[in-house]
Amino acid sequence: MTALRLGPLLRYVDEDTATVWVETDGPCEAEVRCDGSAAGGTAATWQVAGHHYALVTVVGLEPGTTTPYRVLLDGDQVWPLPDPGAGVRRLPPSTIRTPAPDGAGALRLAFGSCRWAARPSGSFHDPVGPDALAALAEQAAGGGDVPDVLLLLGDQVYADETSEAMRAQLAARRDIEEPPWGQVADYEEYTALYYESWLAPDVRWLLSTVPSCMIFDDHDVIDDWNTSEAWQRDIRATSWWRERLLGGLTSYWVYQHLGNLSPGELAEDPVFTAVREAGDGTELLREFAARADADPEVTRWSYRRDFGRVRLLMADTRAARVLAEQDRAMLDADEMKWLREQALTDRAAYDHLLIGSSLPWLLPPAIHGVESWNAALCAGSRGPRWARFGERLRRASDLEHWAAFPRSFEELAALIAEVSLGDDAPATVCVLSGDVHHAYVAEPRADAGTGSGTGTGSGTGTRVVQLTCSPMHNSIPGFMRAGFRFGWSGAGRLLGRMLARHGRAERPSLRWDRTGGPWFGNQLMTLTLRGRSALLGMDRARTAEAGVRLTPVLERTLSSASETSHTGG
The missing domain is CATH 2.60.40.380 (Purple acid phosphatase-like, N-terminal)
Known part of the structure; x- marks a missing residue:
């Protein structure tokens, strides 16, 4: 059988x-x-x-x-499993x-990113705490609120931070004292990562009954994946990288990407057709992955989903990058054209536009300033010596968000401004992201403008918000918590401006403020969208007598200033 x-x-x-x-x-x-x-x-x-x-x-x-x-x-x-096993409770039937x-009716959409299935071996981070995805499963299985869709915004698996149990499996296959050491090496080891991440009974049941949309981030392949042209050149020179990359992209295609597509899109996908018709699709997929890495235009990992009058555009902010130092872009020209077309086509058909990006668009201003300063240095604004320093700093400090690609930052700002104008403008534009291991809400100021003079603030009638929610199950050192708080302070803003001025970086064409957070812990955000109304909620996972549970942190109506805070940050 x-x-x-x-x-x-x-x-x-x-x-x-x-x-x-x-x-x-x-x-x-x-x-x-x-x-x-x-x-x-x-x-x-x-x-x-x-x-x-x-x-x-x-x-x-x-x-x-x-x-x-x-x-x-x-x-x-x-x-359902005929016998869940001793000590494992019987879960409700899976439903569609x-x-x-x-x-x-309303659409209830939950989202977050960055989930360790188990604490990595040798981790120096703070205690991890309960898993927010497991807590959501507990809530749903117990008869509580169940989202209509779950958005997983990156780092579904950690190829470069493996648990003790995973390292034991790797050691049984090969010598983990040799590269890539205790990290995953190939497709077979990626399959073990997905088993570890998705086989826990409650999480497995949750994923069987709540539709999910997914996109990769760096740890799905390796930390700081595609940070820069120099980084890419260096890692391609290693003996182990090609097999890791091919395993990462092929396993992502199998375990995550295919399910993002509609049946119609699947029927027209030539790679899916070829793999199904082949007796063994391994070499077909490996060749496809190699071509996709060499040329981002070979495939599109980004996708669009429409949920009634809610449009989701999930953007690939990792594999679609342009890394040439003088022409850096978060999204290449073809990908940005696609994003614009999907956002601007038939705006009257949607009331809410969600732009999924694994990386935040609006960062704490100090961090934005540091990243734009660093990008300018790496591009040679202060000469070769500073450029070499900038590259070392970029890799050491993960300086590779939208702010590190200034042209792309401005293109996204201009697109959002354009979407927000006119009689058919949506009620909200929400940029959904994770990555930074804390949660916050940021909004362009009402008087903020783009380079074209149009606004992205509330003056347009469209509420524009950056909603960042991370992690679902991970942690962050205490010094980084202090750094993120400082990043929003007046002194932090000043530091960011001073550094950007030193690097001769252009100032961003809009200004923004933090309007919620920062919050730390394992958490999920939820948007409830009905008509032109939008309600934002955030819940944190906590340990309870019967297991784990989600407790409310924030509830806010995005169409007004009303807010209910349930707990502190």
């Missing part, structure tokens, strides 16, 4: 269709069967590096319904909840 190795993961859902991803231990036909309904679907598995997968399209669902489902492999039921027709 074929067994289920990982999943099911409920990924794409619309009014009458869904996709369900599974990994099995052998070739078979996977089936999703919906109880009390004619809806369902089947798909044959396909193979990559000795692993077998299926992405089942479920059709015939009714709008606005909640439908329990089961997974069968070659006719034998494998999910379809949205109401025509975008009626």
